[in-house]
Amino acid sequence: MNVPLLDLNAQYTDEIIKEIETEIAKVVSRHNYILGSKVKEFEEQMQEYLNVKYCIGCASGTDALILALQASGIGKGDEVITTPFTFFATASSIYRLGAKPVFADIREDTFNIDPGEIEKFINDKTRAIVPVHLFGQAAEMDTICRIAREHNLAIVEDNAQGIGAKYKEKFAGTFGDVGTLSFFPSKNLGAMGDAGMCMTNSESLAGKIKQLRVHGENPKYIHKWVGLNSRLDTIQAAVLSVKLKHLSKWSEQRRQNAEFYDEAMKDIEQVKTPFVSKNAVSIYNQYTLVVEKRDELMDYLKGQGVGCNVYYPLPLHLQDCFAEFGGKIGDCPVSEKLAGKVLSLPIYSELTRDMQLYVVEKVKEFYK
Numbered sequence: 001m002n003v004p005l006l007d008l009n010a011q012y013t014d015e016i017i018k019e020i021e022t023e024i025a026k027v028v029s030r031h032n033y034i035l036g037s038k039v040k041e042f043e044e045q046m047q048e049y050l051n052v053k054y055c056i057g058c059a060s061g062t063d064a065l066i067l068a069l070q071a072s073g074i075g076k077g078d079e080v081i082t083t084p085f086t087f088f089a090t091a092s093s094i095y096r097l098g099a100k101p102v103f104a105d106i107r108e109d110t111f112n113i114d115p116g117e118i119e120k121f122i123n124d125k126t127r128a129i130v131p132v133h134l135f136g137q138a139a140e141m142d143t144i145c146r147i148a149r150e151h152n153l154a155i156v157e158d159n160a161q162g163i164g165a166k167y168k169e170k171f172a173g174t175f176g177d178v179g180t181l182s183f184f185p186s187k188n189l190g191a192m193g194d195a196g197m198c199m200t201n202s203e204s205l206a207g208k209i210k211q212l213r214v215h216g217e218n219p220k221y222i223h224k225w226v227g228l229n230s231r232l233d234t235i236q237a238a239v240l241s242v243k244l245k246h247l248s249k250w251s252e253q254r255r256q257n258a259e260f261y262d263e264a265m266k267d268i269e270q271v272k273t274p275f276v277s278k279n280a281v282s283i284y285n286q287y288t289l290v291v292e293k294r295d296e297l298m299d300y301l302k303g304q305g306v307g308c309n310v311y312y313p314l315p316l317h318l319q320d321c322f323a324e325f326g327g328k329i330g331d332c333p334v335s336e337k338l339a340g341k342v343l344s345l346p347i348y349s350e351l352t353r354d355m356q357l358y359v360v361e362k363v364k365e366f367y368k
């Protein structure tokens with residue numbers, strides 16, 4: 001059997017493809033490709049979905065982070081505290097603005113930033129915290145918000161992996177000053193290309209982000225700031241608005257798949273299945289195990305036709321491109337340890353029980 005890590009072919013059913021083609025044809029008939037009416041429509045649908053006042057579409061999840069941070073006033077000489085156990089863009093966006101990413105270690109159970117580590121790094125240059133809702137589970141937002149309030153710091157939530165995830169009944173990405181999303185094709189709501197979004201409840205931040213995504217201009221050809229050229233493509237907005245209608249169902253299917261794996265693997269001594277806090281509802285962008293003999297298991301599974309991958313093999317404080325900040329082994333011991341032990345398995349909505357049984361059987365076979 002072959003079980004890919006992700007199968008977009010299974011997600012794009014004939015019915016969804018047909019609906020997407022109809023919506024794309026409407027955009028083509030209007031030729032309003034840049035910030036066309038469909039962008040506004042999709043932004044409004046997202047506002048309703050996430051119960052947030054403003055959603056602003058942009059070109060990618062990376063740009064969404066840059067826009068959110070710039071709108072929050074982050075720039076040269078500032079320090080921003082974030083997690084080293086995340087996709088690169090979380091820290092590169094901070095770096096792009098001339099600020100310094102400062103890495104606080106994660107919790108061993110949830111893989112998310114450990115609020116208890118954050119305060120150690122706060123000094124008079126610290127301006128913001130960027131928590132990441134990794135693999136679809138929200139970070140501990142009540143504690144993080146309290147720390148931010150006490151020290152007068154902005155919060156930008158990197159919610160690229162957490163669309164629709166909840167923390168204490170509230171949507172991830174709507175706790176801080178700004179939240180960001182990515183619609184990269186492998187995210188739970190994926191476009192047919194690159195796309196991203198910022199969400200906020202602040203009218204002034206929303207206005208600034210809208211301006212920053214069009215070179216910081218307002219009115220036309222008058223620039224108060226140097227922004228980006230980063231619009232949400234109208235055709236992508238058309239694709240996303242069709243797919244959004246299926247998102248809740250897809251997330252529920254991922255949760256059911258996770259439940260099945262949890263139960264089926266609970267007795268494998270060398271495997272720890274994902275921990276989800278009682279305060280969180282995960283959308284399982286990844287289903288990530290902590291395992292013994294990780295590299296050997298990964299090779300074995302791949303050889304047996306089971307797609308799997310390591311997110312992430314090298315924590316960001318140890319990346320060459322950030323060497324100037326002097327990060328070294330031992331700075332974030334939990335992240336460093338987990339980077340050698342995590343393995344993500346197929347969890348996408350359309351997985352069948354037979355496929356999941358096969359994956360579990362192969363994991364068991366390896367440890368026998």
Ligand SMILES: *Cc1c(COP(=O)(O)O)cnc(C)c1O
Nearest residue numbers: 060061062087089090160182184
């Ligand atoms: C995917 C991702 C991003 C970047 O999104 P792009 O749309 O690929 O630019 C940022 N942060 C995290 C945590 C991600 O997973």
